[in-house]
Amino acid sequence: MVSGVHNTPSGGWASWFDLRSRESLLSAFLLFAIVCVLLAAAAYFELASPRLLKIGCVNLIAALALGLFSGSTGVLSLGHVAFFGIGAYVSAWFTLIPAIKGMLLPDMPVFIQQSQWSLWFAVIPAIIAGLLAGVLTGFVMRRLRDTSAVIASFGFLVIFYLLFIGLKIFTNGKQSLYALPIDQLSWPLTMTAIATALLVTFAIRASALGRAAESLRDNEAAARSVGVDADRTFFWVWVASAALMAMAGALFAHSIGIASPSSFYLDKTFALIVMIIVGGYRSLTGCALGAVLITIVEELLKHAEESLGALAGQQVLGGLIEMPRVFGLTALCFSAIILLVLYLRPEGVIGYRELAQAGLIRRLFGRWLEPASKGEEQVIYSVPKESELSAQSLGKNYGYFSAMSDVSFEVGPGEIVGLIGPNGAGKSTFINVMTGNLFASSGAIFLNGENATQWSAHDLARRGMGRTFQNIRLFASLSTLDNVLTSVNVASPKLSRVDAEVLAMNWLRELNLDQHALEAGGSLAYGDQRRLEIARALALEPHFLLLDEPAAGMNDSETHQLQQLLKDIVQRIGCGVILIEHDMPMVMALCDRLVVLNKGEQIASGPVADVRKDPQVIEAYIGESP
Numbered sequence: 001m002v003s004g005v006h007n008t009p010s011g012g013w014a015s016w017f018d019l020r021s022r023e024s025l026l027s028a029f030l031l032f033a034i035v036c037v038l039l040a041a042a043a044y045f046e047l048a049s050p051r052l053l054k055i056g057c058v059n060l061i062a063a064l065a066l067g068l069f070s071g072s073t074g075v076l077s078l079g080h081v082a083f084f085g086i087g088a089y090v091s092a093w094f095t096l097i098p099a100i101k102g103m104l105l106p107d108m109p110v111f112i113q114q115s116q117w118s119l120w121f122a123v124i125p126a127i128i129a130g131l132l133a134g135v136l137t138g139f140v141m142r143r144l145r146d147t148s149a150v151i152a153s154f155g156f157l158v159i160f161y162l163l164f165i166g167l168k169i170f171t172n173g174k175q176s177l178y179a180l181p182i183d184q185l186s187w188p189l190t191m192t193a194i195a196t197a198l199l200v201t202f203a204i205r206a207s208a209l210g211r212a213a214e215s216l217r218d219n220e221a222a223a224r225s226v227g228v229d230a231d232r233t234f235f236w237v238w239v240a241s242a243a244l245m246a247m248a249g250a251l252f253a254h255s256i257g258i259a260s261p262s263s264f265y266l267d268k269t270f271a272l273i274v275m276i277i278v279g280g281y282r283s284l285t286g287c288a289l290g291a292v293l294i295t296i297v298e299e300l301l302k303h304a305e306e307s308l309g310a311l312a313g314q315q316v317l318g319g320l321i322e323m324p325r326v327f328g329l330t331a332l333c334f335s336a337i338i339l340l341v342l343y344l345r346p347e348g349v350i351g352y353r354e355l356a357q358a359g360l361i362r363r364l365f366g367r368w369l370e371p372a373s374k375g376e377e378q379v380i381y382s383v384p385k386e387s388e389l390s391a392q393s394l395g396k397n398y399g400y401f402s403a404m405s406d407v408s409f410e411v412g413p414g415e416i417v418g419l420i421g422p423n424g425a426g427k428s429t430f431i432n433v434m435t436g437n438l439f440a441s442s443g444a445i446f447l448n449g450e451n452a453t454q455w456s457a458h459d460l461a462r463r464g465m466g467r468t469f470q471n472i473r474l475f476a477s478l479s480t481l482d483n484v485l486t487s488v489n490v491a492s493p494k495l496s497r498v499d500a501e502v503l504a505m506n507w508l509r510e511l512n513l514d515q516h517a518l519e520a521g522g523s524l525a526y527g528d529q530r531r532l533e534i535a536r537a538l539a540l541e542p543h544f545l546l547l548d549e550p551a552a553g554m555n556d557s558e559t560h561q562l563q564q565l566l567k568d569i570v571q572r573i574g575c576g577v578i579l580i581e582h583d584m585p586m587v588m589a590l591c592d593r594l595v596v597l598n599k600g601e602q603i604a605s606g607p608v609a610d611v612r613k614d615p616q617v618i619e620a621y622i623g624e625s626p
Helices: 012-016 019-044 051-071 080-095 098-104 110-114 117-143 147-164 186-206 208-219 222-225 232-256 267-278 284-310 329-344 361-367 427-434 455-462 480-491 497-510 528-538 556-574 584-592 606-611 614-624
Strands: 391-397 403-413 416-421 442-448 464-468 542-548 576-580 593-598 601-608
Touching: 012 329, 012 556, 019 051, 019 186, 019 284, 019 361, 019 480, 051 080, 051 186, 051 208, 051 232, 051 267, 051 284, 080 117, 080 147, 080 232, 080 267, 098 110, 098 464, 098 556, 117 147, 117 186, 117 232, 186 208, 186 232, 186 284, 186 442, 186 556, 208 222, 222 232, 222 455, 267 284, 267 329, 284 329, 329 416, 329 427, 361 442, 403 416, 403 427, 403 442, 403 576, 416 427, 416 584, 427 542, 427 576, 455 464, 464 528, 464 556, 480 497, 497 528, 593 606, 601 606, 601 614
Parallel strands: 403 601, 416 576, 416 593, 464 542, 542 576
Antiparallel strands: 391 403, 391 442, 593 601
8 A cells, every 4th residue: 555645735724635525615615605695685685585585595405405315326306305394393392382282282292292492402303303214214215226216215205294194193183283483493593504404415425425325326336346335325325314304394394383294295395306406416506506596486486376366267368368266386387497407408507516616616726626646656555465266166047048157267366367258158147246246046256265155246346356347337427536536435444535535546647547537437538438447446456356358449559558557557466357358469468377158158278378279269269270
């Protein structure tokens, strides 16, 4: 491992934070300042009532909470308003005066009946309740993805809505809880809550957890291959967003003075979804902007609907038409807004970037927004000489069809073993079984003396196995630096953020990618993407590296550079390499031994010179005698 003292571009206290943390801290600070200016201007010029301004602030917090989960994981949650309602009801238990609680909630415990807390303190049990509800529901959500996760989240919304109605001893059912003390929602409390929401959401996004969640969003198979525990990551982001949503619900109930089941159902869910889609759900800045815009639009539409409703039954257009009763205008316009945004700008108004990543902000803050660096040093880690990876009689069946049978394989440190064969020979099946994406039907895998046959992909990655993919699988929306940092966070979790960033930059330098550190991984040239995938795998500090056609699509010059790079890495680090490649000159030049598959069976194994002369290999793959 590289050692030494790191230097960030600006030095001083900025050296305590990596680039992502500095960007997040600056974005949170700037957003808070903008919100303060907008609120002050709206109050000074009397553009909106204090009640509407506070509702807008609550919407901003709720949008940040929903954006934290949906933006980080890519799963649109339809159930977060349930946590909103939980926060509202729990805070109301403690802020309602005892006399009213005696009428509305006569069967509540005596402790709650007699309590009358300030909203400052009542928010705390509301957050705890949201967190607990997040934990309970998270055990289900952590195993779901894509459409199934969206449907499950909607199921939670329906379940909690019915509970709000049915559990009358806690909620007063459809009669709701009223007379909540709206005067307790003070501006100091509101602004503290906004600051807390901004700091928490941006801190999570800047953390290893946030980076891992975004890697899952971009490509879950690749994220697992670098050791990201998908279920755990999904779970904790869900729980954190649930707690923040409960805080927003507590403030919301005290901004309108009532906690009603209808306030925590479809209408509020739809409004929040519109907010994050309009602003850009992958960006917390976008979620905040969307909350501001939609709060204003929603209020205007309500006034318009009321005005049109007052004209119901009257003759208009010279008495030719009787004005019908207007309803559903808000929902209709919200639907039109979503369709318009998705058609014109699917990524939302802000897109995928945060405020501090804007060109103007980068120019203003200069080198403070550059990655940490400590000079050009080689990245070195040592692979133990006793390391060993072996497969014994591996087989993989799909029903009665055998995709692979009786394949044995072993590779030691500092050794490059080639796996070759025609298309359909079973090479992809073999590498997927070896890396934990598929489980073997028979045989066993041993990694460093341990039986790894049933280890998952992320377990294997954490225990010494890195891989690349035949079809490039990068975290396309993450920066090149963050792609590699995802692996560094797994391989070296105890490193400080800055030291981890320095190490990631050194890995990029090893692969000649440091000049692209801040570019999105998906925007790199093809050859650079191939090298980035290798850099990400090496940053795991693996004992063994499985390369699935790493030279595919490269020109002769790029292939030669890659060949020299792999030789250098194996010589310096000593990791073992399994190379699957159709470029036979590259295979012959690099590999110490070859294993040949055909139709799912192993037909040859041994030194390169011997395998090249094998009649079965010549007939099945090489095509002619050398």
